[in-house]
Amino acid sequence: MIIALGVTTATAQPPCDKPVYLTFDTGHMGVAPLVAETLKKHNAKATFFLANEPTQAGGTTLDETWAPWWRERAAEGHDFGAHTWDHDIFMADVLDADGKVVRFKVRTQAGVNPPVVRELTPEQYCESLKKVADRFTAMTGKPLGPIFRAPAGRTSPALLNAAKACGFAHVGWSHAGFLGDELPSQSHPNAQLLEKALRDVKPGDILLAHLGIWERQDPWAPAVLEPLMTGLEQRGLCFAPLRDHPRYAPLFKTPEPKKP
Numbered sequence: 001m002i003i004a005l006g007v008t009t010a011t012a013q014p015p016c017d018k019p020v021y022l023t024f025d026t027g028h029m030g031v032a033p034l035v036a037e038t039l040k041k042h043n044a045k046a047t048f049f050l051a052n053e054p055t056q057a058g059g060t061t062l063d064e065t066w067a068p069w070w071r072e073r074a075a076e077g078h079d080f081g082a083h084t085w086d087h088d089i090f091m092a093d094v095l096d097a098d099g100k101v102v103r104f105k106v107r108t109q110a111g112v113n114p115p116v117v118r119e120l121t122p123e124q125y126c127e128s129l130k131k132v133a134d135r136f137t138a139m140t141g142k143p144l145g146p147i148f149r150a151p152a153g154r155t156s157p158a159l160l161n162a163a164k165a166c167g168f169a170h171v172g173w174s175h176a177g178f179l180g181d182e183l184p185s186q187s188h189p190n191a192q193l194l195e196k197a198l199r200d201v202k203p204g205d206i207l208l209a210h211l212g213i214w215e216r217q218d219p220w221a222p223a224v225l226e227p228l229m230t231g232l233e234q235r236g237l238c239f240a241p242l243r244d245h246p247r248y249a250p251l252f253k254t255p256e257p258k259k260p
Helices: 032-041 067-075 122-140 157-165 190-200 225-234
Strands: 019-025 047-050 079-082 088-095 101-108 116-120 206-210
Touching: 032 067, 032 225, 047 122, 067 079, 067 122, 079 122, 088 116, 088 157, 101 122, 101 157, 116 122, 122 157, 190 225
Parallel strands: 019 047, 019 206, 047 079
Antiparallel strands: 088 101, 101 116
């Protein structure tokens, strides 16, 4: 009898040979319990990208109220990356007289907070990512993954190099993996988003959703999430964390100690 690692039942889990990589960026957290429940129901591993955003309850996504929720997800074996501390959306590189990138112009925008345009040095951008990592470890006792997602997916070569210099590789999403939960529900109803995803998502895709979008009137989760996961599984697909993705797996491996 073969027992899969970490599985206490007598039946081993089937191998994930047609994976998709379901990822969630933080949001107002109103649907976070439903997302967690759905993932557990499907025995699925996902990847979460964390920023310190406002929540419906009046706090923030990384405050002490939500620390137990993140701790539970970490214990379940999901992956985690940074989404910048303040949800800073990249706008442009700022150059000096010699044409060197010295700062990044960003729009700090999260939830109900009014947007603020400001500039960050590459070092400050790195500190924003590291601050998420430090807070995650304080909440869960586990290290954050060596990955990040720039808010809105907006980057530049200089920004990517700055993040890489402090240990973070960027993760975007696949074209078909844009699940549309941040689009207006009036023009992109849940039924339409579900149909598109079930039709277009293919093995290897990185899927993007959020833990609650303020502007969407008809919540995407669990209305789309549950039938989407069921439908993809019926097509023979399965869900894997980014540590299993061919591009990112090497980043998660612990270097072997050097021999004396």
